[in-house]
Amino acid sequence: MGFFWTIVTLVVALALAWRFLGSYMAAVFDGRVRWMAWAERPFYRLLGTSPDAEQSWKRYAGALLVFSVVSLLFTYLVLRLQGSLPLNPQHLPGVAPGLAWNTSVSFVTNTNWQNYGGETTLSYLSQMTLVVQQFVSPAVGIAVAIVLVRGFTRRDASTVGNFWVDVTRCLLYILLPIAFVAGIVYVGQGGVQTLAGPAHIRDALNGVTQTIARGPIAFMESIKQLGTNGGGFLNANAATPFENPTGLTNWLSIFLLLCIPFSLTYTFGKMAGSRRQGAALLAAMAIIFGVWVGFTSVAEHQPNPAVAAAGLPSQPTGNMVGKEVRFGDTSSALFGVASTQTSTGSANAAYDSFTPLGGFGLLSGMMLGEETPGGTGSGLYTILLFAIVAVFIGGLMIGRTPEYLGKKIQAREVKLAGLGILVMPIVVLVLTGIAVSVHAGRVAPLNAGPHGFSEILYAFTSQANNNGSAFAGLSGNTAFYNVLGGLAMLFGRFAVIVPVLALAGALGTKEVVPAGLGTFRTDNPMFVGLVIGSILLVGALTFFPALSLGPIVEQLSHGRFFG
Amino acid sequence: MLLHLRRSLVLAVACFVVFGLLYALAGTGVAQALFPSQANGSIGANGSTLIGQNWTSTRWFHGRPDDFGPYAADPKKGISGGDNPLVANGIPGESGATNLGPRSRTLVADTRQLIRWWHQHGVNPTSDLVTTSASGYDPDISPASAYAQIPMVAKSTGVTASTLRRIIAAQVRPAELGFLGSPTVNVLQLNEALARAEPGGR
Structure with a gap:
């Protein structure tokens, strides 16, 4: 019953966010919101730019890439040099080169894959530097999504917007205020926010002593969820009470994960002049998301097979291995699906210990390509790629030139959309193939049997999707996984963003064709079905063989245990 | 390219100051003022x-x-x-x-x-x-x-x-x-x- 009300309250809150945050974001990117102008103007003065200075898609992409490289180098240097920098109360040494590379790529690409334990590896200054990327990388993602929307809504335009302006506005008007307010809620519930260093305690009852890792945790938590980043201060992420202390903060986390990705469909509809177009994409996202929440929660409410075999077949609270009591089975499953399908990757439970079907829910959710609802910005631009594929298929079926929002979808657009969709599966399958073929890849999994394969497959699926979620039994902090994972994250991010920007540029130059009687409609249930079908078809055709070797065979091997 | 580089450096430093340092410091200040017990663990x-x-x-x-x-x-x-x-x-x-x-x-x-x-x-x-x-x-x-x-x-x-x-x-x-x-x-x-x-x- 509690889970029912959790879902109901989330749906209501997200519906409100969709309507109001969605239209607010449209207004922000149109330059109609001015309440932070006092902070916005100094940014433009420093950057030597202004909202009127528009860029072509190529200049926009150039600015984005150069800025990302600079961010990467900056983060890398801070991690390497943290031993000589301030705000390091535990006197931690500099991060090793392989790990520093993987971690800086991870945060710049909005992945937040963590091959390190935060409390034992990173100084407070390093964590704060990662927080910078937790603000900047979602802002970049949202900017790219807005550019693609402009491609559909502008006519005969040679420019797509100004990268510096879009990012600044997103940071100041959207991410900063929401993250700051949410941070206060986390602290009020028990989230830790201090610069005082670890605490030492001695329990007189029990005779134990503990040194407790602390830090500026709660305000990282809020932007980590809001920006669909996922990288937490502590090794066990949002499972630790200092990051996610109560059922209320757990609900808030799920809301923050979902609010921007879902609301961007309203922003899209509003900018395109038809809310129904946005609602159609929302429906496609929500239906897939809802189905995955449904079966993953049911799967986690089942007994853990190993615990049952050990002599406790009755587990009325579901699979509690690797779960926190204050969240319970279904809320952990809901959090897991929200986190994997928003490309966030934060964790309030040990996903490695989910039941085979529960783990399948998380892994397959990422394999769909992160657009249900997907990451901040990346979710919207990815589902728009699928929408283009859907109108193309629909156009072929009725024998007409496909159009989307009045723009003719021709060979160039379909090629770019196809490229953007196929990058991720290629990276995942090739790198997983390499990892299982070489010794350095095969020694990393903790678990034996099909689950060990799932750990490797999960790692590359997560990184290529810029998710960051993990089957954390995998020992990923090796040269092999640090380097390959870094490449997966870079390709998964920028080899999609560049085609998306090119697509926006190509669409922006086109005229709008007035809708006629024969126009294929893209705001009705038929189209929603086509988009869902395209997503499921591409995902299933690409990944079914790999999934069969992992969670599917694990589910089917009743009564067998590995190790 | 050079212009991109200059602007990137400026934005990276500005973001480090605002979203790295100021955000964490302001957050810590508010947290310690409103909820000192929780904020300290x-x-x-x-x-x-x-x-x-x-x-x-x-x-x-x-x-x-x-x-x-x-x-x-x-x-x-x-x-x-x-x-x-x-x-x-x-x-x-x-x-x-x-x-x-x-x-x-x-x-x-x-x-x-x-x-x-x-x-x-x-x-x-x-x-x-x-x-x-x-x-x-x-x-x-x-x-x-x-x-x-x-x-x-x-x-x-x-x-x-x-x-x-x-x-x-x-x-x-x-x-x-x-x-x-x-x-x-x-x-x-x-x-x-x-x-x-x-x-x-x-």
Whole structure:
């Protein structure tokens, strides 16, 4: 019953966010919101730019890439040099080169894959530097999504917007205020926010002593969820009470994960002049998301097979291995699906210990390509790629030139959309193939049997999707996984963003064709079905063989245990 | 290109100042002003109510088995055990789960050992008493898991079962707003209440 009300309250809150945050974001990117102008103007003065200075898609992409490289180098240097920098109360040494590379790529690409334990590896200054990327990388993602929307809504335009302006506005008007307010809620519930260093305690009852890792945790938590980043201060992420202390903060986390990705469909509809177009994409996202929440929660409410075999077949609270009591089975499953399908990757439970079907829910959710609802910005631009594929298929079926929002979808657009969709599966399958073929890849999994394969497959699926979620039994902090994972994250991010920007540029130059009687409609249930079908078809055709070797065979091997 | 580079450097530094330093400092200032106890880790006389501890004696209610039985710390083998938020009893560690998969033989063997341990102490374990948590230091157990331990604690302390039931009932925290998450009992607070109730209680 509690889970029912959790879902109901989330749906209501997200519906409100969709309507109001969605239209607010449209207004922000149109330059109609001015309440932070006092902070916005100094940014433009420093950057030597202004909202009127528009860029072509190529200049926009150039600015984005150069800025990302600079961010990467900056983060890398801070991690390497943290031993000589301030705000390091535990006197931690500099991060090793392989790990520093993987971690800086991870945060710049909005992945937040963590091959390190935060409390034992990173100084407070390093964590704060990662927080910078937790603000900047979602802002970049949202900017790219807005550019693609402009491609559909502008006519005969040679420019797509100004990268510096879009990012600044997103940071100041959207991410900063929401993250700051949410941070206060986390602290009020028990989230830790201090610069005082670890605490030492001695329990007189029990005779134990503990040194407790602390830090500026709660305000990282809020932007980590809001920006669909996922990288937490502590090794066990949002499972630790200092990051996610109560059922209320757990609900808030799920809301923050979902609010921007879902609301961007309203922003899209509003900018395109038809809310129904946005609602159609929302429906496609929500239906897939809802189905995955449904079966993953049911799967986690089942007994853990190993615990049952050990002599406790009755587990009325579901699979509690690797779960926190204050969240319970279904809320952990809901959090897991929200986190994997928003490309966030934060964790309030040990996903490695989910039941085979529960783990399948998380892994397959990422394999769909992160657009249900997907990451901040990346979710919207990815589902728009699928929408283009859907109108193309629909156009072929009725024998007409496909159009989307009045723009003719021709060979160039379909090629770019196809490229953007196929990058991720290629990276995942090739790198997983390499990892299982070489010794350095095969020694990393903790678990034996099909689950060990799932750990490797999960790692590359997560990184290529810029998710960051993990089957954390995998020992990923090796040269092999640090380097390959870094490449997966870079390709998964920028080899999609560049085609998306090119697509926006190509669409922006086109005229709008007035809708006629024969126009294929893209705001009705038929189209929603086509988009869902395209997503499921591409995902299933690409990944079914790999999934069969992992969670599917694990589910089917009743009564067998590995190790 | 050079213009991109100059602007990138400027934006990177500006963002570091605003979203790295100022954000964390302002957040810490507000947190310390509004909720000083929470912001510093909810630490009381015997530890943090948000960080589980290893309760070694059967005269105390036990938490999740993050640090006992097969998961106990062992300095000789270099195993830090659970219930370790950085250092516990001199052994360094960090938060984290066992990550054992649902069809792991190790998990079957470990769980069997835990079930046997509880049976030896007269307890019919619930599932959260034989499974490790996600953080590795879950401070809570379910109310059923607290009631299940009454035979063990009653035998070791001499406190009657009915008194223990009353102590537990007073410590049950319902789900947040009645529906968010699950009802819990905080093990540290439960044991503090138990200590107060004992004859000559501390």
